[in-house]
Amino acid sequence: MVSERGLQVLRAIVQDYVDTREPVGSKTIVERHAFGVSAATIRNDMALLEDEDLIAAPHTSSGRVPTDKGYRVFVDHLAGLRPLSTAQRSAISTFLDGPADLDDLLVRTVRALSQLTGQVAMVQYPSFARAHVSHIELVDLGSGRIVVIVVTDTGRVSQRVGVIRTVLDDAGFTAAKTALRTAVTGLSLRDASVAVSALAADAPGAGAVADAVRELAVILDEELDTFRQDRLVMAGTATLARREADFRGSIYPLLEAIEEQVTLLRLMGEMVADEHGLAASIGRENEAFGLSEASVVAGDYDVPGSSARIGLMGPTRMDYPTNLATVRAVAHYLSRLLDEDENAR
Known part of the structure; x- marks a missing residue:
């Protein structure tokens, strides 16, 4: 069983690996984080984390990187949402201000998300079952x-x-x-x-x-x-090519999913949201969809009489706290704009 300090070591490994792309060693953790214990003690904690399949060594005698299971524990228990800066909130407002219609609003939404996060952004059209x-x-x-x-x-x-x-x-x-x-x-x-x-x-x-x-x-x-028809509006596909080194294998299945959309619509539809309306599906959890190299984070947004999802797709080595917070902020802003538009009719 992993101790509380061991979980905090996992948090440090995830954060440092996301920031640096480099495997994280015990000495680095002692230098960067105030645990107040020796490197030897941190190595013991890391050994327990490795036994639980939460971290792994990509090479012999290297530091450690999070596994998909480690990212899951991090997202579920350790990753407090990172508040957006004033500049980020202002950017969202500027991107989404004054759309011509719903199509224009959704295009602006994915562009804003992609530019703010550096990930592939996608937004699902709301169900129009109740539209007239x-x-x-x-x-x-x-x-x-x-x-x-x-x-x-x-x-x-x-x-x-x-x-x-x-x-x-x-x-x-x-x-x-x-x-x-x-x-x-x-x-x-x-x-x-x-x-x-x-x-x-x-x-x-x-x-x-x-x-x-x-x-x-x-x-x-x-x-x-x-x-x-269910369909997605997407932006940021080119980021996959720029970040290809972050994927363990080929990015072809991701590109195929983007082109087909059906896979992503199924995946987003099956993700279970938490009490904040947010959800994450990480690495091997996406194996049934052929996307075991990727993570998807998503949030719900509301439109009068319906709801849909907005999300990001990228490598498992992503900044989950910031990405989830950005999805939530954009979803809230999108819901508010749609509600205001409905009330203005």
Whole structure:
């Protein structure tokens, strides 16, 4: 069983290894930390930590580095969240101030997180199961090309360019636009999709307008489907290449997970948050997802009627206290902005 001092030695090893990238020896711990005991005593504590698989020697006669299990103990019991500086909080506020819409806000969010932490940042789109269609706009670009714009009451704006074969005059185009708006405005996304599918299959009436409504309904249905799909906004992928030496093996599985997103969405969805809404999944804990070389830290953020997660992915040798604190601060700020936007409607 590891003593209280042994756990503090583990804390010192984690902190020093994260700061220096160098294995940590007993002499270094005595010099940098005020334990008030000899190097020989610290070596005994380190031997017990090694017996518990909390630290390991990467090379013979070297210092010690934390294992994945050691990082887990550190995160669960020893890593108090490091308060953000005034400059860091100001940077978050500046990054997220005045977004054009939800898409813009989430892009700003991951850029802020990545720049503040040096990790790959990701934010999950909130579930739009309770969102409603507040507006539909159609723009005729000519030659049958139509821009279909969907706006929800949660602030999400999305658009898709489609092509219809039916030729309409201005009056016909206005009539088709009115038919689509009448069919879906005010409905939940789920009900709107049902209504649009029905129009695509059998729009009422006959003639060019009915034909155009059917074609436009297909385009609109494809766009509504994107609202129901889980997806991530990400930033900072290039940091993996710059920090490749921090990974024990290949970073290819991480790059593949970033490209596919499905793996990261599953992982983030299965992480269990603590009482602060924060979660961490470390090294070998991610083996089932093919990401045993990486750690992921995440936090919950709220949007009216729903919630989602924001997180960071990087090597196991990461600054957990700062990264968790940054995730929590950005999640709180994001939740507040979304709540203010909802109340302003």
